[in-house]
Amino acid sequence: MNTNIADIKLELAKGIRMLVAAGLLDMNGHLSYRLPGTDHVLINSRRASRAAVTTDDIVLIDLGGELIEGRSEAPSEYHIHTAVYRHRPDVNCVLHHHPHWQTVLGIARQPMQPVFSIGSFVGPELPVYETSSLINTREIGEEMAEALGRFDVLTVRHHGAVIVGADPQEVFARAVFVEENCKKQYYAALLGPIQPLTGENLERTRETNWKPIIGKKVWDYHEQKARMDGDLDGLPA
Numbered sequence: 001m002n003t004n005i006a007d008i009k010l011e012l013a014k015g016i017r018m019l020v021a022a023g024l025l026d027m028n029g030h031l032s033y034r035l036p037g038t039d040h041v042l043i044n045s046r047r048a049s050r051a052a053v054t055t056d057d058i059v060l061i062d063l064g065g066e067l068i069e070g071r072s073e074a075p076s077e078y079h080i081h082t083a084v085y086r087h088r089p090d091v092n093c094v095l096h097h098h099p100h101w102q103t104v105l106g107i108a109r110q111p112m113q114p115v116f117s118i119g120s121f122v123g124p125e126l127p128v129y130e131t132s133s134l135i136n137t138r139e140i141g142e143e144m145a146e147a148l149g150r151f152d153v154l155t156v157r158h159h160g161a162v163i164v165g166a167d168p169q170e171v172f173a174r175a176v177f178v179e180e181n182c183k184k185q186y187y188a189a190l191l192g193p194i195q196p197l198t199g200e201n202l203e204r205t206r207e208t209n210w211k212p213i214i215g216k217k218v219w220d221y222h223e224q225k226a227r228m229d230g231d232l233d234g235l236p237a
């Protein structure tokens, strides 16, 4: 990914507005990016409206949460981001949001199951963090990052989710399909016992659906849709 700071700020602002447009982000929630090889993190500020975030609303903090640059402070749950970056050198992008269907399954204690092709990367092995409060201290952030471990998706029971990846496109695609999978699982369960993908069929479905190119494809689709709907008004292309 292009690591020019202005370009990353734009990518984050677009990503946040696209998550809002896709119904995945509400008035809270944040998307961050670690500048590769540094301990500097770009993240949307606490006060910025998620629906109208601009590049000026993206602030720069260090892994201790200190504001380095920006006109407003970082969100109180920045500890989610800094803790994951401290624990996971392979991760440069973190999303924290409150997705509806994933949260509903967590409340009902229904482990996520791989129930459709592109969502088949989810499964009951994905971790759940049981502390439902705001993750607003270094200690809780550390505990949450340990719960996430080597996985890319964490459910925070009664609260929301944390999704991580290499860049905003990968994280965005993951967020879209985790939620779609949870929604399908919920509705299928209303009709009777569900039949998740299993065995060789699951393995082949996972391998064939989740290619690196999927992040860009999903991103481009949602970006064009959001632009046509006016959700990206005021942001450069």
Ligand SMILES: [Zn+2]
Pocket (backbone or CB within 6 Å): 028, 029, 077, 096, 097, 098, 134, 159, 160
């Ligand atoms: Zn939260």
